[in-house]
Amino acid sequence: MSTNDPQLPAKQRRSRTGLITGIAVAAVVVIVTAVLIVVNVVGGSSSSSAATGSSAKPVTVSIGVTDAAQPYWRTFSDLAKKKLNVTVKLVNFSDYSQPNPALSQKQLDLNEFQHIQFLANYNVTNHDDIQPIGATAVYPLPLYSLNYKKPSELPANAKVAIPNDAINEARGLLVLQSAGLVDLKGGGSAFSTTADVSSSKVQLTTLDASQTAQALQTGSVDAAIVNNNYATAAKIPATDAIFKDDPASASAAPYVNVFAARKADAANPLYLKLAALYHDPTVEKQVQTANGGTAVFRTVSAKDLQASLSKVEADAKAAAKK
Numbered sequence: 001m002s003t004n005d006p007q008l009p010a011k012q013r014r015s016r017t018g019l020i021t022g023i024a025v026a027a028v029v030v031i032v033t034a035v036l037i038v039v040n041v042v043g044g045s046s047s048s049s050a051a052t053g054s055s056a057k058p059v060t061v062s063i064g065v066t067d068a069a070q071p072y073w074r075t076f077s078d079l080a081k082k083k084l085n086v087t088v089k090l091v092n093f094s095d096y097s098q099p100n101p102a103l104s105q106k107q108l109d110l111n112e113f114q115h116i117q118f119l120a121n122y123n124v125t126n127h128d129d130i131q132p133i134g135a136t137a138v139y140p141l142p143l144y145s146l147n148y149k150k151p152s153e154l155p156a157n158a159k160v161a162i163p164n165d166a167i168n169e170a171r172g173l174l175v176l177q178s179a180g181l182v183d184l185k186g187g188g189s190a191f192s193t194t195a196d197v198s199s200s201k202v203q204l205t206t207l208d209a210s211q212t213a214q215a216l217q218t219g220s221v222d223a224a225i226v227n228n229n230y231a232t233a234a235k236i237p238a239t240d241a242i243f244k245d246d247p248a249s250a251s252a253a254p255y256v257n258v259f260a261a262r263k264a265d266a267a268n269p270l271y272l273k274l275a276a277l278y279h280d281p282t283v284e285k286q287v288q289t290a291n292g293g294t295a296v297f298r299t300v301s302a303k304d305l306q307a308s309l310s311k312v313e314a315d316a317k318a319a320a321k322k
Contacts, residue, residue, distance in 0.1 A: 060087040061274060063259075064099035064111035068092035072286035079280055084273055103262060104128055110261050110271055112136065112278075116305065117167060117190040117254035120312035124320065131266040132258035132305040134275025137287065137295040140252075141168075141175050142241035144216055144231065145223040151179040151243050154222055160202045161216065161224035163209035169193060172225035174251045176202070179243040190254040190312050191319035228294050238292075247296040254312045256298050258305060272302065 061080075065073065068090040077088040091108060093099050099111040100122045114122075116132060123130060148154055160181065162172035170192045176182045182200040184192050194204055202223075207215060209227055213234035216224040226236060245252045259275040261268065277283070279299060287295055300308075 058085050058087060059270070060089055061109045061271070062089040062091055062107075063274075064091045064093055064102055064108040064113065066093050066096065066099070066113045067290075070286070070290050072283050072290060075286055076277060076280075076283050079277055079283065080274060083277065084270065086270070086274065088274075100126075100128070100130055100260075103130060103260065106262070109265070110259055110274070112257070112259045112275075114260070115255045115257045116309050116312055117171075119258065119260060120190070120254070120309055120316050121167075123309075124313050124316040129263045130260050131263050131302075132309055133261050133266055133268075133272055133302045134259040134278065135298040135300040135305060136257045136259065136278050137297045138247035138252055138256050139228055139291065139294050140244035140247055140296060141171050141225060141227065141255075142231065142238075142244040143175055143179060143223055144213075144226050144236055144240045145242045146216060146219075146240060147222065149242060151181055151223075153242075154181070154202060156201060158202045158222040159205055159220070161205045161207050161212040161221040163212060163225060163227070164206035165209055166191070166193075168209050168225070168227065169206065171245070171255060173197065175225060175243065175245045178245055178249070178251060188251075189315040189319070191315050228292070232292055238294075247298065253308050256300060256305070256308070266302065266306070 073090055080086040080088045099113050102108050103111050119130060119132060163169055170190050173182060173184060173192050174188055177184050177188055181202050183198045185196045185198050188196060205221060210230055212224040213226045213230045213236060215221045217234060261271055265271055279297060284297055
């Protein structure tokens, strides 16, 4: 018996006064015990609430994002308060290099701003073990052309522009491979470069991601991989996309955007519920509005996301040895 357990009153002599006193003390013990049980069952603690996924007692969860001003985060936060009794504290970052270190250093509980490829690269580079716990969406990467309707119509040695940064170059090459325009050594990976092209039906031109749309519009190239934000800014119609990666394909798996947590919290039931809340219809509708209808929502288990992360991390380590 611990010292915190209620103690029975000492044995009283058989007198009327003693009997009354004993009954009174026993009644107090029963009342105190009942109160303690109610407090333990109803109140709980913030730590136990986070561990079990029940939020009988209000808790605050801080989430690092890069788009806190978007209306869907307000809706998400309101739903978290209503459905989970969780107060969401959004911490906005203007630099993609900041949210993962902040999470690792326990300045955040979760973050949501990156896809698996970005997380894998961060973990390998920084010897960290942050884990994905919930999928949000994939944003297909399109191949645009102003003069051709499908990849097979591109003439031999047609000029095709792709972004030259590590993340988008690899993904652009995977898109072109899926379109039947290039072949990559070993099937390619999320860290492929033009040096991994084993054969090509087109002539590749690497440019800054912000310049591929301009190259397409000025006629410098016949087709171009253009990220959605740059295509929107350049007012390139979605109908000019002649190919895009399949968000359900294996090659698109590294580009699923995720909620991420420290490894110790990867199975936290409350955090898993928060990640799932992103797929509430009201949140998804506003996410689509904010992204011009380009989001393809994915629901992938934490286990499968973590398996995908392990594979991409292996690719990142192999690429680092080249």
